[in-house]
Amino acid sequence: MEHSEENMKFWLACETYKKSASRFIRISKAKKLYKTYIQPQSPREINIDSPTREAIIKNIQEPTQNCFDEAQKIVYMHMERDSYPRFLRSELYQNLIESLQLDSHT
Known part of the structure; x- marks a missing residue:
């Protein structure tokens, strides 16, 4: 609903990228x-x-395992300070909490 799923997908993709042991795979995934x-x-x-x-553009030809770390930190900060608090205040989340509370009382 927030149109910020790209942040979560990027963050998760970076976690997978960091686990790339092979130089060839790392270059392919970095691109x-x-x-x-x-x-x-x-x-x-x-x-x-x-x-x-x-910095990423400069390092993309020979990417290290942490060449996306700074971007990942920025994206995490956006989610932590913006997307996640809005999600917690959303009607969708509030309805879920309410239904879980009702279920726990029955």
Whole structure:
């Protein structure tokens, strides 16, 4: 509902990426992460600052296991400070809590 699922998907994809042991697989996954989430106008472009984006572009040819760490931290902060609190206040979540409370009393 928030149209911020790209943040969660990016964060999870970074966790998978970090576990890539092979250099070949890491390069392939890094390019896919870039094309999907980092590249301007990409299908699921995440909201990160220009210096972070530029650092990723610079490192994408020989990506390390932590070349997306800064972007991942920024995305986590967005979720923690914005998306998650809104979700907790949402009608959907409030209805779920209410129904769980009713179920526990029966």
